[in-house]
Amino acid sequence: MLFKKLPLLLLVSFGAASPWHLREAEVSALFARQDETDPPSCSTSCDIDTCGGGTCSVAGLSLNSRSVDDLGVLLESLAFINVTRAYGNGKELHVDSRELSKRIWRFDPASNTPVGDTEPTTAEVDTYVPAVFNGREDTYFGSPLFLSAGDERAYSQQVEFGNRPFQIMTGGIHGCMTVMLVSNRAVWAAHFWESYSHGKPNLDTPATEPAFVDRVLKFIKGEEVKNAAPSTYKPYITPTGPAPNPDWFNGDNDETQLFISTPIADGQKLENPNAKLKYPTRVTAMESEFRRRIGKKPKAVRIPYMRLDYSKPAEKALENRSNRGMHLFQYDPDSDGKGKRSWRIFMEARYTVKNLS
Template sequence: MFFSRVILTSLVLFGCLAHARYLVERDSVADGRIEAKFRSKIVAFLQRKVNALVSTKDNPNTNLINLAYSIAEDNDYTFAVLRSFSDFNANILNIGTERLEGCTVLTVVSRKAVYMAHFFENLAFAPDDGKAPDSAFEQNCINQITGRGQTWRTRGDSIDPSLFTGNNGPAFAYIMTPRQEQADPTRQNPNPPVPGPDTQLYAERMRQLSQTLTSLIPGLWVVYYNYIAANAAQYEEQDAQQHRGKALFEYDPNADGNNNANFRIWYEQNMENGQGAGLFA
């Protein structure tokens, strides 16, 4: 696996429940564990896969699901999908999105199913809509996941805990969320440091999200990947870093050519898989 992990035992940093196990991603690029010769292959693979994704508005039965859901230009909706692997015995399932500019992506996976959601920053975390309710985070994120209470600007599925517990467990939740923002340069500090991989822009919201998930799915492993958010202009300028802002999940029922299933999940150029997580042999 490309990831290294650090298990956090502090109940203060993320407000963890005592029985939950929380892990934080380290930046594998920074410590040099992905060699340069593999980066171009990873970038090309991710770009090809993401380009093939389509909206369920256009094809409700697609196995190539784009999580970027908009009714019209600049009219975005949080979007979530729940898929059972038993429905994909003959087809590869891909779910993902790209060019994240501060949004959060959640992927919950077990041996039986995957739940993947894209929460827009300007809806759930920092609403810029004058009509946003005071409880925008709860209505746009938490209630969408649980299927309880009123929702606002959401589409798609809620989670079914039975697919991730009991004989279907254990389960992992992989959360891709922005790091703290870099300070503006000043005369005294013209080159402020880039926030480290353990920092989170919305740490309190991540604590609330994690508690919601672990209450629904006891024993859930929660894995964070804290990314450096870029804006649209920066994406245009960074052709050499086309992995940035991409999130992709892939389930293959014949991953090894011998009818053995596996999944892979990429957050940017960092990858986890079902065998590494102990979910598939």
């Protein structure tokens, strides 16, 4: 895995309650850099009720950028696009099976030049990811599978790699955690709201705090919450989406990786390689729970980020218009036009690509 630091160019959403199992190298990475200090109290947590929270509440789905009449209908439909078989509430559904033309990995939706395993520049990420958000890759990948239901429940998508391309996306993240568990056979992705998961005032310890266990750890392990523990924030909401299917991530040749995008601590600078995370103890607990769930230790990759401060007009302007707060997973069974199966992840300006064949 190759890691690379580039200067940031200021341009510019998972549980066992609803078992969706969707059927359907080389690794490089970028790190964004920031010079701003941590945001003021207005944006020190990501929740529906705080400034900026309305965007994060629907995983960055801005209605003025993706025109729909009914957000609920859209979010339901996004769960069943670009797959061979889909399961919702235990029932098999008929889904789109249209033929798709070949294409290639690219960093510009208007380009037909293959990029292969090359790394994008930060400027390319700043333009490509918002373009995907605005539907510029929908013709091939289909509309992104989002990771939120319009409230603060844990929300997941799980897709097995096959002969259908697809993409999973979040946006407007400014304190929440986005998690992607990826093997050579499948991906499980989830979004965890900050205040809903940790409770006010958003403390890191202890990781055994009952509400955090109910809202995050039990979701990962696929355990039903029967008597939810009280929280200092809001009542428990039953999650949407499945827990990770161990059979898709614990094979000897799966090379499973766990990516956790999580905010840095208040007062920390992202360009500092020793910057502290805001929730290191709880991230460690999540990593341990994934290991227990799949029965094998995945390669854990922590991806720190500096939250957007929506109280600052300059940062608010970056929302869904740069890599800031954006997370994108894409799977392509024909990434080079010659049958190469690959997946790639954009977590803000950090990029990872892996070839499966």
